[in-house]
Amino acid sequence: MKKILFTVFGLLLSVAVMFAQQQTGTIVGVTQHIDSKERLPFVNLLLKGTSWGTSSDANGEFTLTRIPVGRYVLVASAVGHRTVEQSVTVSQDKVTNVIISLENESVQLNEIMVYGASLKKERITEAPAAISVVEGKGLQRTASTGQLPKLIENQPGVDLVQSGLYDFNLNTRGFNSSLNRRVLILLDGRDLGTAFLSSTEWNGMSTPLEDLGRVEMVRGPGSALYGANAYNGVLNITSLPPKSMLGTKITAGVGELNMFRGDIRHAGQFDHFSYKINIGGISAETFSKTRTTSITGNRYQDIYNAATSGEFQNRINNNQKFEYDGFTALNNEVAELRDAPVKQFYISGRIDHDYEDGGTTTVEAGITQVENEVIVTGIGRVQVQRARRPFARLSYSNYGINVNLWTQSRINMAPEVSLSTGLDLVQDANITQGEMQYNHLFFDNRLFVVVGASHRLISIDTKNTLMLGKRNDNTSGIFGQAEFRFASELKAVVAARYDRSSLHESFFSPKAALVFSPLSNHTFRATYNKAFQSPNYSELYLHVNHPYRGFTTFFGAATTGLAYRGNSSLKVEKIEGYEIGYNGVLENTLFLTVDLYYNRLKDFISDLGAGFDPNQPSPWIISRKSYLTGADTSFSHAVWSYKNVGKVDEYGYEIGVNYFVTEELVVDANYSYFQFEIDKKSLTPAEVSQIQPNSPRWKTNVGITYQHKEKFDVSVKLKYVPSYFWSAGVFAGQIKAYAIVNLSGGYQVNDHLSLNMNISNLLDRKHYEIFGGSVLGRRGVLTATYSF
The missing domain is CATH 2.60.40.1120 (Carboxypeptidase-like, regulatory domain)
Incomplete structure (x- = not known):
């Protein structure tokens, strides 16, 4: 290879x-x-x-x-x-x-430019995909929260759920989950997913959100250009170059939940070089609450101690403090939350060299330390005590050549704590990737061709806390796309990518699209895509034993416990999608988008469930030596694992409207509908029950924004989500309907000083968005920025 x-x-x-x-x-x-x-x-x-x-x-x-x-x-x-x-x-x-x-x-609605749909800049009305863009003041209004997913929360088709302060799961078009990774998240071409889970640690960025230039949400399968995990979409994020932010900026913020924030950035330029450096941090209390009363600071080893085993039994059965109804014994916790605020500290630097002929070389590096966030996972809640996320990136772009080399690590400075088991968990890992693209125009600029290749190295060591042993793996891919414009009104796009990996079977991802513009500012498109999601390390190699699920007495009779196991036989999860869409600009005041889709999901990877280990389909005996040295006393454990299950058809539509009442006042609204059907042939009732979309049948957003040309802007957004059922691992229950109002705005005091306000859940409606997650309330943030 x-x-x-x-x-x-x-x-x-x-x-x-x-x-x-x-x-x-x-x-x-x-x-x-x-x-x-x-x-x-x-x-x-x-x-x-x-x-x-x-x-x-x-x-x-x-x-x-x-x-x-x-x-x-x-x-x-x-x-x-x-x-x-x-x-x-x-x-x-x-x-x-x-x-x-x-x-x-x-107001020029047809002039919004996008990149992520075709790997080239083009008008949003000409892109061969459903896509939304957040930039400029729309981005700055929400940036003060420090919560990147909030930037696109109200965009059409977006499924965004939150637990705690930074535990978000972002998805489009159904089948969300805890630790969701069906949307590929890229920052300047760098995958923000972690190695073990492939999901995004949202507070792990070392760039403040105010330094982002634009955020593009591309909906629908995208593996033909991006490879694995561009399954339901791609979130393509680009940061601002140093030369666009020359000078010094100081930002300070305060807010509810005892939130404090500070950030300093300096950018300069000399000759053809520009640079920036920033350092900052955020500290705030979390919405997450402890779910067990304080009995002892000891952990699972004490179940083998005659003096403390009864104490643990009492804790498990009688001392749970759940925030809402629907929890079961599977959700019991024995470890308490660390009583400390959630923190994020970061520092990063970047140097750009701009060539006279238009090319750029970029070198950047940074590190972030995160503390105390609580994450909802398939085996229960986990608290990240302290972890560091260093990264470095080198890129070159000129003469149609784009090279992007990056490396990033995740290092546990203190182990994570599984609240349901009390076990310490570690996710030490490194990902290094190199990618090269070349693009060129042919036939009097009517044919645009881009070809490329990438190679990724992954090393991971959980210290035997999440999987046994160390692993070193690699993945690689080659791809190409051709876009031919038959006439000014009609273009066709074809693309294909081949991915291979030491973790799973190889996969071929084709794409085809037609974009037709019969009238100026009115575009119709039809798209076909195939994409895949690779099983992550947890799904393949998870090895965690619940040390005291079901214990009754000290060294008493064997009782049923739980063993969480990966399934190394998993196939990649596949999706084949068909989509038609329309977008248009009417009288330069109304921007309308309509997108309809039909997808078939095959080899769907179930959530963690009982009886899914192909090698151990029923409860079996695990020696106590599996998790504790000492006498070989055995206890019966039911095995929970993962499985590829059947086929699922999903279909739906998304409608979005932006209406400019005046150049300063805009009203926006969108509505999304989703439905699915399970092919129940050859599936057991238990397998069918494991397939839950974790998405509402429909949802809607409405907003109004006023943007003064010089001084201030303000925006109010309403989000409504009806009730639906959620099932992911050990958590399963009904999500109650909720409606939340968000208020944000900014005021330019003078040439140097600006103020920003953001209030999430203005009316303080208590609700939860993930079953097993935290009850969320209001969070208001006020920041002041001084630039010179």
Whole structure:
């Protein structure tokens, strides 16, 4: 396989060199205000339909070199200004001079640009996928919470549930779960998932949310471009470059739950280099509560002590303090929450080198320490006492070549605590990945082609707390996409990717799409996708014994306990999707999106359940030596594991509306409907019961936003979710309907000082969004930012 990968990379480099030697020319220009003629710095410039672009410097000047001969459309965009398109012609070995004039921003709904759907910048109305974007003031209004998923909470089709302060599960189009990973989360191309669980540790970022440039939520299968776990969608996040935030910024915040926040960032520029460094932290109490009374600080070893075993039995059976009805004995906890606030400390730095011809090299690194968050998992709640998340990234982009190399680790500085068992858990791991892409235009810019390859190395050691032994694995993939524009109104997209792994069988992911625009600003599309989700290490290799589930007396008769086991025979979970969609702009005041989908899920991986271990389908005997040295006294344990179960059909639709009453006032609303059917052939009743979508039949969001051009903005959002059933591992129960109102806004006091307010759950409606999760209430945050 290594030979194949080296061959692929060699071919990509050869193709890049070949096209670098073709007939080219240069574009030189300036960006200025249309009225005052004052130079405008840091304007983004892109040759439409290509990946060639740059930005003007501090003097409003820019250069694009080695551009293939031909006719192009140069797109210029900047925050606070209307996007401009200008035709340019590039001649061989000649310089084309242009002047780009921009006017102040007005409402232009068709000018929102996206990247994640096609790996190139394009208008949102031309993207071959259902996609939502949050950027600018819409992003800044929510950034003060420090909770990244909140940025897209009210977008069409988004299933977002919360427990505690940072325990979020993000999904689209059904089958959410605790530790959900069916949406791939990328920050500047770096996968934010952890190695053992593949889910995202949302407070593990070392970049404050205010430094993010845009967040794109691409809904629907996406493995043809992104590989494993782009199953129900991709959350593509990009951070702002240092040159767009020159100067120093100091942010301080306070809020409910005894929240305190501080952040300092400095960015500078010299010659073709720009840099930034930031350091900060957040501390707050959590919504999570302890569920057992205080009896002793001892843990599971004490069940083998005659003096304390009865004490543990009393704790298990009679001392539970659940926040709401529906819990069972499976949800009992024996360890208490650590009585300390949830904390996040981070520091990071970044250096960019911008080439005169438009390319960029980026080097960045950072580290985050997280403390005391409580996570709902399939084997019960787990508290992260203290863990560190270091990372480093090197990227290069120029001449159609994009290289992204990154590495990240997760290190437990103190073990995590399983609250249901009292056991210490460890997730020490490292992920290192390299990816290279090359893109080029053919046939007078009508054909856009991108090809690429990636390789990932994974090393993980749980110190025998979650799985036995250490593992070193690797995955790799090659992919390509071609987009051909038959006419200005019609384009077709085909893509395919091949992934192989030492963890699972290889998988081929194709994609095809047609995008038709019969009228200006009105687009119809039809899309076909195949994607897959790989089983994570927990599903494959979990090895945890519940040390005292079912004990009655000290060394008494054997009673039924629990053993949680992975299933190394699991196949990848597959999805095949069909989608049609429409988006359009009416009178430049109404932006409408309609998306309909039908998906078939195959080899669906069940949640943790009883009797699913193919090697141990019924209760069996585990020696006490499995988890404690000493006499070989055995106790009967029921085995809980995972299994590929049958087929599921799901279908639904999403409707979104943004209506601009005026340029300052906008009303938005969306409605999502979801339904599913289980193919019950060859499934037992127990297996059928394990397949729960963990999503409501429908949900809706309504909002209104006022944005003054200079001074302030305010937004109110209403989210309503009807009642539905939730089942994930040991937790199963009814989620009651809830409606929450969120209020956010900002005020620019002067050129240096700005204030931001964000209140989640304004009316303090007590509710829970994950069965087994915390009861959530209001959380208000106020921040002040001083820039100079």
